[in-house]
Amino acid sequence: xxxxxxxxxxxxxxxxxxxxxxxxxxxxxxxxxxxxxxxxxxxxxxxxxxxxxxxxxxxxxxxxxxxxxxxxxxxxxxxxxxxxxxxxxxxxxxxxxxxxxxxxxxxxxxxxxxxxxxxxxxxxxxxxxxxxxxxxxxxxxxxxxxxxxxxxxxxxxxxxxxxxxxxxxxxxxxxxxxxxxxxxxxxxxxxxxxxxxxxxxxxxxxxxxxxxxxxxxxxxxxxxxxxxxxxxxxxxxxxxxxxxxxxxxxxxxxxxxxxxxxxxxxxxxxxxxxxxxxxxxxxxxxxxxxxxxxxxxx
Numbered sequence: 488x489x490x491x492x493x494x495x496x497x498x499x500x501x502x503x504x505x506x507x508x509x510x511x512x513x514x515x516x517x518x519x520x521x522x523x524x525x526x527x528x529x530x531x532x533x534x535x536x537x538x539x540x541x542x543x544x545x546x547x548x549x550x551x552x553x554x555x556x557x558x559x560x561x562x563x564x565x566x567x568x569x570x571x572x573x574x575x576x577x578x579x580x581x582x583x584x585x586x587x588x589x590x591x592x593x594x595x596x597x598x599x600x601x602x603x604x605x606x607x608x609x610x611x612x613x614x615x616x617x618x619x620x621x622x623x624x625x626x627x628x629x630x631x632x633x634x635x636x637x638x639x640x641x642x643x644x645x646x647x648x649x650x651x652x653x654x655x656x657x658x659x660x661x662x663x664x665x666x667x668x669x670x671x672x673x674x675x676x677x678x679x680x681x682x683x684x685x686x687x688x689x690x691x692x693x694x695x696x697x698x699x700x701x702x703x704x705x706x707x708x709x710x711x712x713x714x715x716x717x718x719x720x721x722x723x724x725x726x727x728x729x730x731x732x733x734x735x736x737x738x739x740x741x742x743x744x745x746x747x748x749x750x751x752x753x754x755x756x757x758x759x760x761x762x763x764x765x766x767x768x769x770x771x772x773x774x775x776x777x778x779x780x781x782x783x784x785x
Contacts, residue, residue: 488544490514490543491540491542493516493531493545493548494548495515495517498645506677507680528566543584545585547572552566552686565618569621580629583632585632587683588661589679591609592750593679594609595607599752601752603754612749638751639677644781650775650778666740667709667738668739670708674704682764700769701756716775720775
């Protein structure tokens with residue numbers, strides 16, 4: 488089996504290179520790849536690449552993820568998050584390949600406090616969210632075999648993330664203010680990659696599994712409680728922390744005005760995924776503990 492992976496240098500793409508390799512030959516591309524085009528702003532090049540490689544499975548981990556910057560770059564966001572995936576879907580439909588694609592809880596408006604199900608109405612608040620939804624719609628409209636995984640609060644030990652930022656600030660400041668009215672589940676790129684590999688292996692034998700699935704770690708937390716967990720873990724590990732536990736203050740989203748509105752409810756109901764693929768999704772603290780152990784040992 489030949490797998491074509493786009494976005495190899497991103498957090499999820501990096502982990503996918505590991506998790507997909509037992510399934511078959513993986514051709515992994517980034518924006519700087521030389522032999523083939525991995526740049527989603529070059530739509531003709533992307534189509535040519537797919538036709539030349541002729542993969543059995545296309546995995547798209549490339550995305551425009553600068554949520555605030557997207558408000559001033561809507562065309563670029565749409566090209567990368569909607570037009571390019573739409574072309575991948577058309578090529579997958581033409582050749583009979585599967586397309587694996589990642590979407591976001593940002594396709595919802597973040598209202599209420601119940602976990603979002605795959606069938607709930609979508610109403611993105613931001614340019615980024617709208618571009619991700621358009622990408623989903625283009626894939627479905629193509630009629631290709633696909634797995635669309637909506638996820639949220641993605642992190643990895645590689646590169647920057649919220650936990651690393653909190654640890655740096657906690658070592659520098661006497662007081663921190665962290666948002667406490669946005670709720671979700673921190674989800675590791677390694678978990679996304681491992682679930683993807685498992686799902687591909689199963690779905691190849693059962694085309695009826697084609698569709699949209701919610702994929703996130705179990706449990707839920709706020710950014711404030713997430714920060715407290717990270718900082719206390721580091722403190723217990725002997726890392727020098729300046730801020731006292733009681734000095735990590737909760738604040739509403741309105742305390743940090745940003746160009747793009749954030750959904751307050753990022754909870755995702757993962758029952759469909761777990762039941763369809765016979766999977767168990769670990770608690771978010773499990774993945775964060777593993778990630779912290781890795782970065783604090785460096």
